[in-house]
Amino acid sequence: MGTRTAYDAVIFDNDGVLTTPTNRPVLVDAMRDAFDMVGVADPPVDHVETLLGPTVDSLRRVADGHGIDPDRLWRARETAAIDAQLAELRSGRKATYDDVTALESLSIPTGIVSNNQHETIANILEHCELEPFDVWYGREPTLEGIERKKPTPYYLERALADLGVENPLFVGDSRADIGAADAVGIDAVFLRRDHRAGYELSTEPTHELESLAALSDLI
Numbered sequence: 100m101g102t103r104t105a106y107d108a109v110i111f112d113n114d115g116v117l118t119t120p121t122n123r124p125v126l127v128d129a130m131r132d133a134f135d136m137v138g139v140a141d142p143p144v145d146h147v148e149t150l151l152g153p154t155v156d157s158l159r160r161v162a163d164g165h166g167i168d169p170d171r172l173w174r175a176r177e178t179a180a181i182d183a184q185l186a187e188l189r190s191g192r193k194a195t196y197d198d199v200t201a202l203e204s205l206s207i208p209t210g211i212v213s214n215n216q217h218e219t220i221a222n223i224l225e226h227c228e229l230e231p232f233d234v235w236y237g238r239e240p241t242l243e244g245i246e247r248k249k250p251t252p253y254y255l256e257r258a259l260a261d262l263g264v265e266n267p268l269f270v271g272d273s274r275a276d277i278g279a280a281d282a283v284g285i286d287a288v289f290l291r292r293d294h295r296a297g298y299e300l301s302t303e304p305t306h307e308l309e310s311l312a313a314l315s316d317l318i
Contacts, residue, residue: 106286106318108264109205110255112271113213113237116290116311118195118223121184125192126151129176129183136175137167150176155245170242177216177240184219188226195227196292198311202230205318210258211235214248214275234261250278259283268305268317277304288317 114120130150134142142150146161150172153161162169187193202209209232213220217237224235236254238244247253249271259267269280270288272295280287281302289304290311306317 106207106266106268108208108210108233108259108262108267109314109318110210110212110258110267110269112249112269112273112276113211113220113223114215115272115292115294116196116270117199117211117229118227119193120294121187121193125183125187126180129179132183133172133176133179134165136179137165137172139165139167153245155242158242158245173242173245174240181216181218181222181240184215185222185226188222193223195229196311199229201311201314204315205230207318208233208262208264210262211237212249212255212258212269212279213237216240216244234258249273249275250282252279252282255279255283259285270311270314273298274301277302280304288314 111117127147130147131142133150134147146164149157149161158173159169162172184193209230211220211232213236215237217239220235220237224232236258238248238254249255255269268286268288269276270290271277271280272290272292277287277289277300286305288306288308289300291298291307291309308314
């Protein structure tokens with residue numbers, strides 16, 4: 100994994116790569132808040148779990164079970180998740196990793212493509228000290244946004260089209276990230292941070308690193 104390659108851009112996932120993942124209990128509480136917003140006071144545990152990471156079909160099933168329009172439930176879910184993560188950012192509980200300073204040495208275009216909400220990525224860029232990015236995408240807070248999450252390459256393809264680059268590198272920390280890179284035929288870095296110890300990938304990434312500090316060796 101040592102040969103230097105002429106990458107002309109680096110695209111990053113966000114959660115687990117640039118910033119710490121949002122604590123799961125925070126998101127669980129946000130899901131309960133979302134149900135409360137639509138008049139469901141005590142949702143079943145499995146419905147809360149579904150709302151954390153639904154498919155469109157599973158969201159519709161949960162919404163139908165409560166007699167709620169799925170679009171309305173999803174809007175409430177996204178609002179609650181955005182608000183909860185903003186509170187985590189403001190408190191410092193969600194923060195950048197120390198090694199994001201490695202981005203300062205990059206002389207090629209950079210971007211973010213995240214499965215988190217676009218508004219949450221905007222909040223991160225506003226509240227965290229990060230190098231400016233040339234392009235960034237989170238998912239839109241719609242049912243279409245669910246279907247466009249990685250490993251679907253929709254937002255990654257948009258970012259690459261915006262940048263107009265030929266040999267980009269994608270840096271992520273999940274199977275979905277590696278899958279999205281594979282779908283568009285670009286090289287990928289799997290960043291194995293502490294929270295990914297023992298995490299198994301279904302396909303082999305081009306590179307594997309333990310810190311963003313080693314990224315410059317690839318560029």
